[in-house]
Amino acid sequence: MSMPQALKRFLQPALMILLSLVGLYVVALVYATGETLLAGIMLVTLAGFVWIYSSQKTYAYRYLFPGIGAALIFVVFPMLYTIRIGFTNYSSKNLLTFPRATQYLLEETYRAEGATYNSTLVSEGGRWRLRLEDADSGAAFATEPIALVPEKPQTLKAQPLNVPLAGDEMPMMDLISHQAFLKGLTVLMPDGGQIRMTGLREFAPSRMQYTRNKDGSLTNNQDQSLLRPNMKTGFYETATGDTVDPGFQVDIGWKNYVEIFTDAGLREPFWKIFIWTLVFSTLTVVFCTTLGMVLAVLLSWESLRFRSVYRLVLFLPYAIPGFISILVFKGLFNNNSGEINLLLSTLFGIKPTWFSDPFLAKTMILIVNTWLGFPYMMVICTGLIKAIPNDLYEASAVAGAGPITNFFRITMPLIIKPLTPILISSFAFNFNNFVLINLLTGGLPDLLNTTVPAGTTDLLVSYTYRMAFGDAGQKFGLGAAISTVIFLMVAVISLIQIRSTRIVEDPKR
Amino acid sequence: MAIVIDKSQRWRVLAAHAFLILLCALVLFPVLMTISISFRPGNFATGSLIPKTISLEHWRFALGLPVTNADGRVIIPDLPVLRWVWNSVKVATLSAGLAVLLSTTAAYAFARLKFAGKKASLMGLMLMQMFPTILALIAIHAIFSRLGHSFPLFGIDSPWALVLAYSGGIALYIWTIKGFYETIPVEIEEAATVDGATPWQAFWRVLLPMAVPILMVVFLLAFIGAVNEYPVASVLLRSQDQLTIAVGSKQFLYAQKYLWGDFAAAAILSGLPISIVFILAQRWMISGLTSGANKG
Secondary structure: OOOOHHHHHHHHHHHHHHHHHHHHHHHHHHHHOOOHHHHHHHHHHHHHHHHHHHOOOOHHHHHHHHHHHHHHHHHHHHHHHHHHHOOEOOOOOOOEOHHHHHHHHHOOEEEOOOOOEEEEEEEEOOEEEEEEEEOOOOOEEEEOOEOOOOOOOEEEEEEEOOOOOOOOEOOHHHHHHOHHHHHOEEEEOOOOOEEEEEEOOEEEEEEEOEEEOOOOOEEEOOOOOEEEEEOOOOEEEOOOOOEEOOOEOOEOOOHHHHHHHHOHHHHHHHHHHHHHHHHHHHHHHHHHHHHHHHHHHHHOOOOOOOHHHHHHHHHHHHHOOHHHHHHHHHHHOOOOOOHHHHHHHHHOOOOOOOOOOHHHHHHHHHHHHHHHHHHHHHHHHHHHHHOOOOHHHHHHHHOOOOHHHHHHHHHHHHHHHHHHHHHHHHHHHHHOOHHHHHHHOOOOOEOOOOOOOOEOOOOHHHHHHHHHHOOOOOOHHHHHHHHHHHHHHHHHHHHHHHHHHHHHHHHHO | OHHHHHHHHHHHHHHHHHHHHHHHHHHHHHHHHHHHHHOOOOOOOOOOOOOOOOOOHHHHHHOOOOEEOOOOOEEOOOOOHHHHHHHHHHHHHHHHHHHHHHHHHHHHHHHHOOOOOHHHHHHHHHHHHHOOHHHHHHHHHHHHHHHHHHOHHHOOOOHHHHHHHHHOOOHHHHHHHHHHHHHOOOHHHHHHHHOOOOHHHHHHHHHHHHOHHHHHHHHHHHHHHHHHOOHHHHHHOOOHHHOOHHHHHHHHEEOOEEOHHHHHHHHHHHHHHHHHHHHHHHHHHHHHHHOOOOOO
């Protein structure tokens, strides 16, 4: 408050300029590491920040910027980026970007002809001297003392050693931790040869494997053959078409989509999983809603005592964290030692194989999901039933109607309409109920004859998850393509939901 | 006539009680079983609901204390349950705080200020929320592994990456807080503005203090949401020490390493506080729940 007005007026733009300069510096640093996309996003964010917080016209957006910015960067952008990845060959074989793959190849070395040297690091006054001993002749050389700071690759000169070095040798453990630094060293020998690290205790003449040519091809220094980057396959290739690892990410157009819908090993599991996803979400909604609605009706019945106790107990599955109750069921349903099978075998003498039989696994999933989901529907329906005017029931009692008639003629028709959007959103939620499947069965038991592992209990989302993060070789591109297909399906469901919400809201207006 | 109704009524009440008791039993069965198993000796032992011998070995395991085996060997627990719980609390507190911070100002703009594109952005927020994060998991993994090249603090295996990834999911909170602001009469702020307050002061000094209850609700919602979140955490966190309890719990029940009893203790240890918070806050949250958050 005591700050002079003039100083305040000056301080704000000064701070703004300082902030944007720091921001620009960071952006430049990121750009220099080759992360163009990240640098671009940061630049746009920075520009938006400066514009919105310096112009009076954009006052309202000052309140929106942080929240909407976070939503755009961490929700909308990943979704668009997923679609983008769906058109690439991004996978464990083509993991790197093109510049990084090129850089990787350019750092490769090969062992050239010449003498090998046994190397040791010997301490001298807190620094280290690299001692090199010719493996054949025994002639010894050493460099000047150096500090083992991980710096950029450097070249050292070695001189013939006449007096033996007195210091301690570096133990193996420390050598390993300094490996990265040592690998960057080039040692110039008195005879003019260059040697590099070829083993933990060995230096030998080594040359760079590849040299980059102006047209982007790489010349193999060992045999003078040429490697050309193939932007269709995402590999450097020799003249005969052999690929050289590592591969890099390239656009492959619609290939992933064509594969999903034509490759027999992908198409069949895709449709099977799609149908199970539909069946699973439909049945879940039907079971949860039926049970939830019946309970809501019962718990709204005033002649019933202990209603609040029942309500509290029946609400429990909603309050317990999902990941815990799902894992508890995984243990309880265990084929051999699970408590449910113990109970069933003592009562009926049966031991269903819940996890290895596809039908039983699906049954178990539905049982567990109904257990998890009915309290939510119960709470929703209770709220809706409360809103029904009591005189409707009084009128029907006068007409002599029983509770069943009341339910089907009054309660159900009155709550089904406002319930519809919630049913659809519940359907959409279960359509993508990854946590349940991943924690309970992991998609198992698996289907046979599939290109990538696919399970009989897998939903589309858990199928893509296994494709990308499972043991199938990180097929990110293919997984992203299937994710994009699911995006479209969810979009259709959402559209239906918005329509139905509008139908619900209209009569009120 | 009245007696007839009474009789059928009595039967119906009885039938309803029977049905409800059966259902309560089905709901309570896994809960009670878990408690019983956590006190049962051994990881493969079977027994009745009330264990004959009570053993604290699983609780010692969950708390990270050394356990002496039946054959005299001492086992040091290799699954850091408390550390996982702490990681979850850390990530959840940070991201819930961030969610409140980000959504409360945005909600103010939506509730009180005029600007171009208001209706479209509100609609966009609602649409955004319909697409689950799980669909963008591959991109999230790619983004954070690339971000890690430039900023290791926000790369894979860092809790900060998780906090950032969660910070975007605030559409529901913006809607909830906006709804609350709209129930507060705008005249109070107008009076403050007449007295010379800037819009920011009207927001910070007048509106925000009145909105504290809804901010608590949003904080709790975001906190519980972050603790229970599994997919993103399972992709972004890799090393044992960084996992949240939601990701780590899975490791108890691998076929080759089946720690059923230890899991039961860990589940109660981590699940009980969350459930209690949830039930206590439940009355506050009903409005938030019915407007879209849903499970099951």
